[in-house]
Amino acid sequence: MPPTSPTNPTTPLLAIHDVGKDYTATVLDGVNLALFAGEVLALTGENGAGKSTLSKILCGLEQPTRGGMVLDGQTYTPGSRRDAERHGVRMVMQELGLVPTLTVAENLLMGRLPHRLGWLQRDALHAAARAQLAKIGLDTIDPATPVAQLGIGQQQMVEIARNLQDDTRILVLDEPTAMLTPRETNYLFEQIAHLTARGVAIVYVSHRLEELRRIADRVAVLRDGRLVDVRPMAGMSEDDLVQRMVGRVVSDLEHRPRRAAGPVVMSAEGLGRGTAVQDVSLALRAGEIFGIAGLVGSGRTELVRLLFGADRADRGSVTLYPEPANTERQASPAMGCTIPRGFASPLQAIAAGVGLVTEDRKSQGLLLSQPIRINATLSDLSAVSRGGWLQRGLENRLVQGFVRKLGIRCRSAEQPVGQLSGGNQQKVVFARWLHREGRVLLLDEPTRGVDVGARAELYGELDRMASEGRALLMVSSDLHELMAMADRIGVMSAGSLVAVFERGEWSEQSLLAAAFSEPGGRAADPTSSLPSSSSATA
Numbered sequence: 015m016p017p018t019s020p021t022n023p024t025t026p027l028l029a030i031h032d033v034g035k036d037y038t039a040t041v042l043d044g045v046n047l048a049l050f051a052g053e054v055l056a057l058t059g060e061n062g063a064g065k066s067t068l069s070k071i072l073c074g075l076e077q078p079t080r081g082g083m084v085l086d087g088q089t090y091t092p093g094s095r096r097d098a099e100r101h102g103v104r105m106v107m108q109e110l111g112l113v114p115t116l117t118v119a120e121n122l123l124m125g126r127l128p129h130r131l132g133w134l135q136r137d138a139l140h141a142a143a144r145a146q147l148a149k150i151g152l153d154t155i156d157p158a159t160p161v162a163q164l165g166i167g168q169q170q171m172v173e174i175a176r177n178l179q180d181d182t183r184i185l186v187l188d189e190p191t192a193m194l195t196p197r198e199t200n201y202l203f204e205q206i207a208h209l210t211a212r213g214v215a216i217v218y219v220s221h222r223l224e225e226l227r228r229i230a231d232r233v234a235v236l237r238d239g240r241l242v243d244v245r246p247m248a249g250m251s252e253d254d255l256v257q258r259m260v261g262r263v264v265s266d267l268e269h270r271p272r273r274a275a276g277p278v279v280m281s282a283e284g285l286g287r288g289t290a291v292q293d294v295s296l297a298l299r300a301g302e303i304f305g306i307a308g309l310v311g312s313g314r315t316e317l318v319r320l321l322f323g324a325d326r327a328d329r330g331s332v333t334l335y336p337e338p339a340n341t342e343r344q345a346s347p348a349m350g351c352t353i354p355r356g357f358a359s360p361l362q363a364i365a366a367g368v369g370l371v372t373e374d375r376k377s378q379g380l381l382l383s384q385p386i387r388i389n390a391t392l393s394d395l396s397a398v399s400r401g402g403w404l405q406r407g408l409e410n411r412l413v414q415g416f417v418r419k420l421g422i423r424c425r426s427a428e429q430p431v432g433q434l435s436g437g438n439q440q441k442v443v444f445a446r447w448l449h450r451e452g453r454v455l456l457l458d459e460p461t462r463g464v465d466v467g468a469r470a471e472l473y474g475e476l477d478r479m480a481s482e483g484r485a486l487l488m489v490s491s492d493l494h495e496l497m498a499m500a501d502r503i504g505v506m507s508a509g510s511l512v513a514v515f516e517r518g519e520w521s522e523q524s525l526l527a528a529a530f531s532e533p534g535g536r537a538a539d540p541t542s543s544l545p546s547s548s549s550a551t552a
């Protein structure tokens with residue numbers, strides 16, 4: 015039963031009739047869906063199932079090829095985002111729409127800035143902004159702060175606050191918590207409860223099933239552009255949800271047995287940059303996954319960037335250890351090569367066998383207008399050439415293998431990457447590193463936006479890489495994922511590595527407590543038992 019609306023309990027606020035969308039292929043077909051005032055409707059499905067396309071049609075960013083919509087009894091054909099907003103239909107997209115150089119207040123009230131005799135009324139502006147921020151528990155943010163100075167989680171919250179207007183009737187949230195801390199997520203959920211009590215309908219798009227179960231009244235599942243199920247959330251388990259999404263049982267988070275760690279491959283000693291990363295020391299061992307937990311803004315991503323040479327450290331060093339002559343997996347006292355302040359550039363890191371997968375697809379250098387084939391093999395042409403000649407057959411076989419293994423949803427390997435859904439683009443980024451010979455792979459939120467079925471495939475690939483003796487470092491906001499996959503978990507807080515737990519030592523609570531702790535509290539020495547190193551300039 016849909017929840018009752020304050021105005022009318024049975025008539026939908028929005029009715030979607032037989033909506034279809036064709037690009038070069040059909041990506042939505044025959045979608046019929048009713049949205050009721052005051053409900054949270056979860057929209058879920060595998061990567062490429064059509065969730066974003068349907069959301070964009072609701073919000074005027076795309077127009078349907080077939081079918082139509084009725085909003086409150088009136089035909090609804092929004093031709094643009096502005097048009098949809100005039101009808102009270104708003105969307106918080108994954109890509110933030112804020113202007114970084116403007117202040118929080120200016121972003122919040124853009125287009126509605128209070129003026130008097132041509133002068134901007136700053137006091138009125140800040141008062142209005144404060145009221146809007148308070149709605150979402152952001153009372154501590156100064157409305158005069160330029161958005162660029164906020165952390166990414168806070169920016170996401172400002173984006174959400176911007177869309178919480180009094181005239182909002184339908185709010186579409188696309189993966190809204192991807193960047194949020196647990197505390198910010200709670201504020202958001204409280205705000206959603208206020209909105210639904212006022213009769214606002216929420217469409218909530220997410221791959222985070224536990225969130226969907228927590229917040230949604232009903233769930234709609236898309237598969238291959240078709241709506242395969244709409245039902246009340248009450249009584250649905252996560253397994254039920256997964257089975258409806260992918261049509262099979264997926265056990266993505268089985269806990270791995272502890273891996274046998276080999277010698278140290280790479281270490282950091284007192285690595286730091288400004289206050290973002292403060293003197294971090296750690297050692298990555300062949301055959302193990304070292305997890306990094308921490309809140310948004312704790313320095314996790316910055317640490318990975320220093321290890322990869324994407325930013326240059328201003329203190330400390332990185333040491334690389336040669337592969338031991340014997341293949342036995344035991345800590346070897348080999349001499350390492352120490353690089354003061356770490357790699358000078360990503361090219362240097364890649365040449366040394368260090369790779370990076372991040373969830374930030376923009377910085378991955380995906381060539382959006384180029385086919386999947388080119389993007390997947392670009393990072394290592396030697397894998398698809400012989401004697402300096404590109405071997406088309408070899409390339410095709412390799413790429414077909416990735417597409418099959420990772421379930422990349424595409425027409426063919428020749429489809430431009432820019433036409434893929436977000437999660438499928440992420441799989442292409444990952445595919446790049448599957449065939450590369452490398453000793454260390456750094457992963458920053460590698461499964462963000464990736465659906466549950468594909469995530470299981472990625473976990474299998476990480477297992478394989480570890481068993482082949484690669485050292486993996488994996489940053490993740492998903493503690494369950496880290497606890498299932500990692501052999502050790504380091505926790506960052508305020509730029510410092512404040513604790514390192516061995517498998518079997520941690521609990522969700524202890525990891526969270528460390529993430530919220532002040533640096534200088536509990537600390538472990540993660541470099542104990544490091545082999546010796548000699549200083550050298552790379």
Ligand SMILES: Nc1ncnc2c1ncn2[C@@H]1O[C@H](COP(=O)(O)OP(=O)(O)OP(=O)(O)O)[C@@H](O)[C@H]1O
Pocket residue numbers: 037038041059060061062063064065066067068423424432433434435436437438463465
């Ligand atoms: N501009 C476009 N041109 C061609 N195909 C497109 C375009 N935009 C999206 N598609 C295709 O439409 C399908 C649905 O994509 P959509 O982004 O709606 O999926 P999604 O369910 O939101 O996926 P994800 O979970 O990865 O975000 C995909 O196969 C995608 O490749």
